[in-house]
Amino acid sequence: MISINIVDEDDIIYARSEARRVAEEKGFSLMNKTRLATAVSELARNIYRYADDGMVQIEPISEDGVKVGIRCRFIDNGPGIKDIHQVMTDGFSTEKSLGYGLPGAKRLSDEFSISSEVGKGTSIEIIKWK
């Protein structure tokens, strides 16, 4: 498993290129590699923007020894999200103001789960299958 601390913007670039590299190693298609790298970029940027510190973990996984995928976790000790339902709603975020490309990152992933506690932090897990 690869762990990357997200402190500055270059860490976002590093995290997404690592996700891309691992996807490449696992034989992902160009399309799925790009989907994963883009989702990682979005979620790592959220950590950079909203939390003082946090990390990205990237791990190749396998189901029944056949299905190959990559799991990424985004863990921060930031302010947390008060209304998860709201931030998961399209149009709440991205284009206009700052960040929270959560619905977009979810669409780019095959599996997506989020848990958050106000004042404690946020944890997001995504899986992209090959």
Next chain:
Amino acid sequence: MKYIQVLKLGPILFLTIPENLNDALAQSLEEALLEQQALTKADAIVIDISSLEIIDSFMARVISETANASSLMDAKVIIVGMSPVATITLLELGMRMEHIETALDLEAALDKLGYALVKTKKTIHPLDSLTEPNKK
């Protein structure tokens, strides 16, 4: 910090968006372009994004804000070099980029701007032919 170059070709300015752009660089890129635009009175801007492997919402914002700023300064802006993969990802992400004009390549961009590539043969006149009118 990477160096940003804005290339001029007649009334057109060319800007390539580098890969792995950060906030500070995105800002200096926009400033560099607008400065050049004011200086050269360019009426068209071509922004090349072919070096971008991924376009996340940050990058999409940089592209549309830069294009918007140049439009406000009275230039026609065309984005070239969007890859099929980046396009699909961008749409899945939920970015629509509605006010952006694109062209598939530089040639198509020039065509949209009303310019065509014409090769002109340079003719070199012998020295005496130039002085000829004065002879009489």
